Amino acid sequence: MPVFNCEKTISLAIRSILNQTYNNWELFIIDDGSTDKTLEIAQSFNDSRIYVIADGLHQNLPTRLNQVIAMSRGKYFARMDGDDISFPERIQTQVEYLENNPTIDLLGTQVIVFHQDGKARGSDTVKETHSQICSRPWSGFPMTHPTWIGRIEYFLKYQYRIDAIRMEDQDLLLRSYKTSKFACLPKILLAYRVESLSLKKILTGRYNFALALIHRGFADKDYFLFWGLLEQAAKSLVDIFAISTRLNFKLLKHRIGSPLSEKNLNKWNIVWSDCVQKN
Incomplete structure (x- = not known):
């Protein structure tokens, strides 16, 4: 812990x-x-x-x-x-x-x-x-x-x-x-x-995951991983819009899941x- x-x-x-x-x-x-x-x-x-x-x-x-x-x-x-x-x-x-x-x-x-x-x-x-x-x-x-x-x-x-x-x-x-x-x-x-969503933390994670995809894609010659770069970019735009407009969990429902x-x-x-x- x-x-x-x-x-x-x-x-x-x-x-x-x-x-x-x-x-x-x-x-x-x-x-x-x-x-x-x-x-x-x-x-x-x-x-x-x-x-x-x-x-x-x-x-x-x-x-x-x-x-x-x-x-x-x-x-x-x-x-x-x-x-x-x-x-x-x-x-x-x-x-x-x-x-x-x-x-x-x-x-x-x-x-x-x-x-x-x-x-x-x-x-x-x-x-x-x-x-x-x-x-x-x-x-x-x-x-x-x-x-x-x-x-x-x-x-x-x-x-x-x-x-x-x-x-x-x-x-x-x-x-x-x-x-x-x-x-x-x-x-x-x-x-x-x-409790809340931090745009800085979310974007840092997406950026670093994109770098990891590039590195692993070249290392394993698995170029399908590069599709993830577009996906991370698209998700980043959604994150920016949701958090900057304070819609947060209304748009990012996947972060809280479905009703219990x-x-x-x-x-x-x-x-x-x-x-x-x-x-």
């Missing part, structure tokens, strides 16, 4: 890991030079499975992820951010799937999208199989980064490219999809916080309340 200025959200994120039905985990919280009370809050949790690392530097997410990968001692490596909430059965469900499917290197899940005070916005849809996930590599790979759990060998082999800012996950998948195998569970196991079923909404409300009450 790399964190940066997450003082308002990190407590709930940590609590959601303490609430897991699967207990054989270690949580590395690595602070990326926070200037608020993030570090102080992280250090307040008294659990021998939690390790808090801080060096006072701001080195960005890819560098921090590689740092934690090198520290990890488990069979599997799981991702999560300091403003997300894992459902109690998340780790157990994903570990059991990986144990029963030894050919899968990396596993994602469906997510619920929420914002302040736990209000649900919607849920995404997932592509379940490797072929579905990788059917349009020039468009990206539909695997929400904070839901990932994969074999540690996969992360050690490929690692994150340190200059892949705002698209470190897509870059890793692009570099590894031809020699690895992915899957996603069509089950909501993580709540992904979306009553069953999933009730389940989420229980997960949220449990984290808040124990906080």
Whole structure:
């Protein structure tokens, strides 16, 4: 769990890991030079499975992820951010799937999208199989980064490219999809916080993904990847229009997903309340 200025959200994120039905985990919280009370809050949790690392530097997410990968001692490596909430059965469900499917290197899940005070916005849809996930590599790979759990060998082999800012996950998948195998569970196991949209962050990610497509296209002689340059340019224009006109989620509906079923909404409300009450 790399964190940066997450003082308002990190407590709930940590609590959601303490609430897991699967207990054989270690949580590395690595602070990326926070200037608020993030570090102080992280250090307040008294659990021998939690390790808090801080060096006072701001080195960005890819560098921090590689740092934690090198520290990890488990069979599997799981991702999560300091403003997300894992459902109690998340780790157990994903570990059991990986144990029963030894050919899968990396596993994602469906997510619920929420914002302040736990209000649900919607849920995404997932592509379940490797072929579905990788059917349009020039468009990206539909695997929400904070839901990932994969074999540690996969992360050690490929690692994150340190200059892949705002698209470190897509870059890793692009570099590894031809020699690895992915899957996603069509089950909501993580709540992904979306408060607002940053045009700068979105455009930075699209620009860097376009550069990655160029590099990978030439390296693999896979020139179909260049179609993604036009797609990223078109999507950037839509992003600019939506955010500059303040239409945001009205136009970018894919960022909050489709409405939740009553069953999933009730389940989420229980997960949220449990984290808040124990906080």
